[in-house]
Amino acid sequence: MAMATKSLREQILQYATRKYSTAPEYLWARYPTYAVLRRNDNRKWYGVIMNVPRMRLGLDGNENVDILNIKCDADFYDFLRGENIILRGYHMGGTWGSVLLDGTVKINQIYALLDNSYKLVGK
Numbered sequence: 001m002a003m004a005t006k007s008l009r010e011q012i013l014q015y016a017t018r019k020y021s022t023a024p025e026y027l028w029a030r031y032p033t034y035a036v037l038r039r040n041d042n043r044k045w046y047g048v049i050m051n052v053p054r055m056r057l058g059l060d061g062n063e064n065v066d067i068l069n070i071k072c073d074a075d076f077y078d079f080l081r082g083e084n085i086i087l088r089g090y091h092m093g094g095t096w097g098s099v100l101l102d103g104t105v106k107i108n109q110i111y112a113l114l115d116n117s118y119k120l121v122g123k
Helices: 009-020 074-082 107-120
Strands: 035-038 045-053 064-071 096-100
Touching: 009 035, 009 045, 009 107, 045 107, 064 107, 096 107
Parallel strands: none
Antiparallel strands: 035 045, 045 064, 064 096
């Protein structure tokens, strides 16, 4: 599949604001573009957008790519890995996965994964 040149970052951030009234938090001076999405009720993270080198994700190429880290339950995570939709969560333990925001995964699939992550970190 041809790679899109533009990241879906802004669409994801707009969706989180519209659906969950979540404003992105930029927590690290060293990584000023890393955006944390946190639930308003319990303050738990349900998403993190980062820009990382493709090779750190086990992918070909040296350029950076935006990713969205989301929480998954174990069975769903295993299923999605088999479909090449989700990668092992970059810098996150447990059942966090990383989704490329370069057009590899359709935006509606990303929204569904973000919704699921939001629910999983709920009360």
